[in-house]
Amino acid sequence: MIHFDIEKKLHSANGEFILHASGKIDSGAFVSLYGASGAGKTSFLRMLAGLMKPDNGSIWADDIAWYDAQKRIDISPQKRRIGLVFQDYALFPNMNVRANIAFALPKNERSSFVDELLELTNLVNLASRKTEHLSGGERQRVALARAIARKPSLLLLDEPLSAIDHEMRMQLQSTLLNIHRKFKLTTILVSHDAGEIIKLSDRVIHLKDGLMTPLLAPSRMFMSNGDNSILLGDIVEIERTGSESFVVVLLSDRMVRISSAACEQALSIGDSIKLTYDRNFPRITKLESTPSD
Amino acid sequence: MAMAGHAQNKITVAVAANMQYTMDALKVEFKKTDSTEIEVVLGASGQLTQQIMQGAPFDIFVSADTDYPAKLAASNFAAARPEIYTRGVLVLWSVKPGVQLDPTLKNLVSENIQHIAIANPTTAPYGKAAKALMEKYNIYDKIKSKIVTGESITQASQFIATSAADIGFTAKSIVISNQMKGIGHWIELKEEDYPAILQAAVLLKYGQENRARESKKFYDFLVSPPAKEIYKKFGYLAK
Amino acid sequence: MIEFEPFWLTFKLAFFATVILFLVSIPLGSWLSKKGNIAKTCVEVLVSMPLVLPPTVFGFYLLVAFSPENAFGGFLDHWLGLRFVFSFGGLLVASVIYSLPFMVHPIQSGFSSLPPSLKEAAYSLGKSRWDTLIHVLLPGIKSSLIAGVILTFAHTVGEFGVVLMIGGNIPGKTRTASIAIYDEVEAFRYGNANVYAVILLILSFVVLFTMYWRNRRTQQVRIL
Numbered sequence: 219m220i221h222f223d224i225e226k227k228l229h230s231a232n233g234e235f236i237l238h239a240s241g242k243i244d245s246g247a248f249v250s251l252y253g254a255s256g257a258g259k260t261s262f263l264r265m266l267a268g269l270m271k272p273d274n275g276s277i278w279a280d281d282i283a284w285y286d287a288q289k290r291i292d293i294s295p296q297k298r299r300i301g302l303v304f305q306d307y308a309l310f311p312n313m314n315v316r317a318n319i320a321f322a323l324p325k326n327e328r329s330s331f332v333d334e335l336l337e338l339t340n341l342v343n344l345a346s347r348k349t350e351h352l353s354g355g356e357r358q359r360v361a362l363a364r365a366i367a368r369k370p371s372l373l374l375l376d377e378p379l380s381a382i383d384h385e386m387r388m389q390l391q392s393t394l395l396n397i398h399r400k401f402k403l404t405t406i407l408v409s410h411d412a413g414e415i416i417k418l419s420d421r422v423i424h425l426k427d428g429l430m431t432p433l434l435a436p437s438r439m440f441m442s443n444g445d446n447s448i449l450l451g452d453i454v455e456i457e458r459t460g461s462e463s464f465v466v467v468l469l470s471d472r473m474v475r476i477s478s479a480a481c482e483q484a485l486s487i488g489d490s491i492k493l494t495y496d497r498n499f500p501r502i503t504k505l506e507s508t509p510s511d
Numbered sequence: 512m513a514m515a516g517h518a519q520n521k522i523t524v525a526v527a528a529n530m531q532y533t534m535d536a537l538k539v540e541f542k543k544t545d546s547t548e549i550e551v552v553l554g555a556s557g558q559l560t561q562q563i564m565q566g567a568p569f570d571i572f573v574s575a576d577t578d579y580p581a582k583l584a585a586s587n588f589a590a591a592r593p594e595i596y597t598r599g600v601l602v603l604w605s606v607k608p609g610v611q612l613d614p615t616l617k618n619l620v621s622e623n624i625q626h627i628a629i630a631n632p633t634t635a636p637y638g639k640a641a642k643a644l645m646e647k648y649n650i651y652d653k654i655k656s657k658i659v660t661g662e663s664i665t666q667a668s669q670f671i672a673t674s675a676a677d678i679g680f681t682a683k684s685i686v687i688s689n690q691m692k693g694i695g696h697w698i699e700l701k702e703e704d705y706p707a708i709l710q711a712a713v714l715l716k717y718g719q720e721n722r723a724r725e726s727k728k729f730y731d732f733l734v735s736p737p738a739k740e741i742y743k744k745f746g747y748l749a750k
Numbered sequence: 751m752i753e754f755e756p757f758w759l760t761f762k763l764a765f766f767a768t769v770i771l772f773l774v775s776i777p778l779g780s781w782l783s784k785k786g787n788i789a790k791t792c793v794e795v796l797v798s799m800p801l802v803l804p805p806t807v808f809g810f811y812l813l814v815a816f817s818p819e820n821a822f823g824g825f826l827d828h829w830l831g832l833r834f835v836f837s838f839g840g841l842l843v844a845s846v847i848y849s850l851p852f853m854v855h856p857i858q859s860g861f862s863s864l865p866p867s868l869k870e871a872a873y874s875l876g877k878s879r880w881d882t883l884i885h886v887l888l889p890g891i892k893s894s895l896i897a898g899v900i901l902t903f904a905h906t907v908g909e910f911g912v913v914l915m916i917g918g919n920i921p922g923k924t925r926t927a928s929i930a931i932y933d934e935v936e937a938f939r940y941g942n943a944n945v946y947a948v949i950l951l952i953l954s955f956v957v958l959f960t961m962y963w964r965n966r967r968t969q970q971v972r973i974l
Contacts, residue, residue: 267870267874268873269870269873269874294873295870295873295874296873296874296876296877296878297876298874299876300874301874301875302870302871302874304867304870304871306865306867308865308867308868308870308871310868310871310872310885310886310889310890311890312886312889312890312892313889321872321875321877321885322875322876324876364871364875365874365875367875368875368876557936582938606819607819625833626835626836626918628918631919631933631936633933633936633937634933634936634937656920658920659836659917659918659919659920660918660919660920661918661919662914662919662932662936666914666915669810669813669915670813670835670918673813673814673817673819673820674817674818674819674820675813675814675816675817675818675835675836675916676835676836676918
């Protein structure tokens with residue numbers, strides 16, 4: 219069980235704010251962290267990993283203090299037994315796929331575990347490739363296999379699937395689920411994608427205005443008042459033809475073109491929106507999660 | 512310097528660097544009787560010679576030795592035979608309090624002398640003289656390993672003045688200069704013990720062709736009695 | 751007469767200066783590549799100073815500093831038994847200081863260009879700082895390291911002014927190839943000077959060619 223209650227002053231594009239994160243994550247849980255960019259999701263993961271020092275508070279993993287401001291404990295990332303998958307993957311360019319994974323193996327671990335991981339992440343054929351010749355999805359799988367090679371007690375995934383095309387993302391989501399079931403790793407996934415969150419996680423945390431909501435079941439988080447026709451997406455285009463105008467919305471797996479009459483307020487490209495149907499009429503509402511607007 | 516050389520009342524003199532202060536005094540003396548302006552270009556004698564041979568626009572060359580002027584004359588750059596204008600005096604110099612100075616060089620073999628500075632004996636006349644002196648007293652081979660060589664007499668003097676070398680051979684003109692006066696102690700070495708350090712000047716063809724009258728006048732002044740008084744004052748023997 | 755000792759001495763000097771600078775510049779370049787205060791900026795500027803100072807001026811200061819009569823030189827002489835004037839050791843120290851920017855700058859910019867996540871990834875995998883340096887960071891800046899080695903080596907081989915100022919032109923100890931060439935030119939022995947220069951060029955070409963060639967070949971292996 220991970221138990222954290224930490225504070226950190228952060229700088230975002232909209233100025234300084236205090237991130238106050240507290241909560242408890244059960245062993246073996248798969249938790250998603252949801253929130254606008256700049257809300258402090260990556261910083262939160264980095265503090266758990268020991269790569270960033272909180273200003274105050276404590277982090278406990280089972281009965282071990284990883285960080286405790288009052289007791290002046292701050293153990294190094296090396297000793298925290300975490301697996302971290304970076305946004306930019308951070309693969310070692312001087313090593314091939316197998317070496318990247320093997321490098322992470324603890325000294326007493328049998329090397330056949332690398333083969334097991336290669337198999338699990340579908341990388342057997344790419345084992346001797348240099349990482350610079352891999353596609354985004356392949357790199358992501360290497361990063362994932364490397365992160366779990368150490369059998370961490372906590373797996374941290376920082377938007378691992380955001381830069382990958384749709385089909386590959388589906389495959390990787392399955393891989394993640396397999397891994398989670400197989401190793402029962404406590405996992406925290408940063409994600410923007412409601413569909414992904416619902417598919418993968420047991421619980422979701424929403425990080426907003428520097429505060430964390432309590433852990434909720436994903437279904438409760440993304441469903442409002444029993445309305446189960448809610449869809450989340452992003453505005454990718456706004457078209458104006460004569461008197462009419464349309465917005466093009468990217469939903470998790472498709473794009474739809476909807477008359478802008480459905481919009482409750484002025485929207486711009488890039489806005490995250492919620493699409494609901496009210497007696498068969500679409501309604502587009504902007505998600506509040508972009509703090510500045 | 513090429514530009515400046517075109518004014519009719521101005522000549523350019525290439526001067527061995529260690530003659531710098533003497534040349535300043537010579538200029539002042541010359542000014543008393545003549546309105547010609549003297550522009551001085553300083554450099555090592557060897558480098559100035561190479562520059563002249565590559566066509567540098569110098570009217571007169573005042574060398575720190577006789578070989579370079581002779582070389583210029585032999586290569587057809589001289590307008591007249593080189594003239595010896597003065598003679599240098601070799602001294603033994605140390606800035607270390609404990610070091611004895613002996614004109615017969617006996618103490619150079621002593622253990623508390625680790626480094627002896629001289630100017631490069633193949634290119635610098637003071638270096639050649641110092642080497643000859645050591646050979647005369649039959650100690651050159653014994654102390655060969657202690658010798659450190661400066662490219663010029665100026666550099667050899669730096670080795671001594673900074674006490675990087677315990678002792679060394681240099682020019683009297685250096686140890687009595689305003690900059691070095693009173694630093695350490697020195698003795699003059701016997702004139703007859705080493706080959707004369709003759710310094711020659713040469714009127715260059717360039718000067719002859721461009722400013723014959725002014726160049727000749729200054730060239731003659733270099734060996735005149737008032738100039739000889741100045742050489743003495745600056746630590747040379749008037750020839 | 752052509753002697754080979756100046757070449758042997760020159761390459762010995764360049765080799766040791768390069769090895770020492772390599773070892774010194776990795777921690778220094780890594781430290782400089784991180785964010786820092788005004789003190790770090792001062793060190794950064796000091797490292798670049800040899801690029802500004804003319805070699806003979808720099809050599810003269812070293813001559814003064816190393817002189818046993820002065821505080822620093824006296825300390826070295828008295829307490830450590832080291833005499834840096836007119837010795838190979840002195841040339842080595844001078845070359846190390848004078849070539850410092852040629853090794854530090856490429857290594858520093860190599861470290862700066864590495865994404866910070868590489869180091870963090872290694873730490874998060876439980877790797878010590880040393881393991882991370884040896885297995886991740888240094889291989890990651892390999893081409894910067896090679897550039898530093900080549901620049902330093904070449905610069906030391908060609909160094910003249912500093913050696914002239916503090917070496918004392920002692921055959922076998924401080925008479926390097928560049929000094930030997932200078933002496934020959936000064937003595938109007940152009941033939942000998944040419945022979946020395948050609949030998950120096952050929953030897954340097956062979957050494958640098960070997961380094962570049964090896965680098966090129968390992969790069970190709972990477973692509974395969």
